[in-house]
Amino acid sequence: MLDIFRQFIDAEFRSDWAKAKLDHGDKTSVTHLQRTAGQRRFDALFAIFQRAASTEPGGTTPQVITNVVMDWDTYQRELARLAGVDPGAADPMDEAYRCSSFDGAPLEPTEAVVSGLSGHVRRAVIGADGVVINLGRKQRLFSGSAELAVRLSGTDCYWFGCDMAASQCQIDHLIPWADHGGGERGETRPDNGGLGCPKHNRIKEQGFSVWRDQLGEWHIVRPDGTEID
Secondary structure, three states: OHHHHHHHHHHHHHHHHHHHHHHHHHHOOHHHOOOOHHHHHHHHHHHHHHHHHOOOOOOOOOOOOOOOEEOHHHHHHHHHHHOOOOOOOOOOOOOOOOEEOOOOOEOOHHHHHHHHHOOOOOOOOOOOOOOOOOOOOOOOOOOHHHHHHHHHOOOEOOOOOOOOEHHHOEEEEOOOOOOOOOOOOOOOOHHHEEEEOHHHHHHHOOOOEEEEOOOOOEEEEOOOOOEEO
């Protein structure tokens, strides 16, 4: 239910953003949006009820896509269990274990696999630094598989102390796509993407820089060159 609600909220946000961008272009920020976050949440809830009211009883309901993230070993183990084979006990210290929503909310693995059997299973190979695919500079915005790859790399905003959920974050170019005078232009690919909430995404444009090391740890550097611990 929360995942569906968030998708409707995101649709309201994208609607506001598109309208603001017509007036402010590339300088658009959340301060230019017509509605507050609370107003968009209310309108999203209203839209859900409108959609439900427009569907005839017994008719076709609108498709809403939800995503479950699970590591490969857990998926195989639960498949074996469903087939009547004892897969053995899972390693409680396995750091690769994950069975959750995009935002890290834990899910019961057996139910998740059963849902997958009646849905679509997408395989994503993720390296230690979160890289899944490389799209180069053919497009500026993260979308499709590129967006999915970045959202798979974390559960919340990359800024220390910020817990805004991944589904509500923007996909940010760590090395800016546009040349701001430094001569380096970033590519639209997962290893150059991070999950930044609107607030910290804007702050990063004020001289801060964010980068991720080979182990996937985040580093935030102030305009004066010192790192935030």
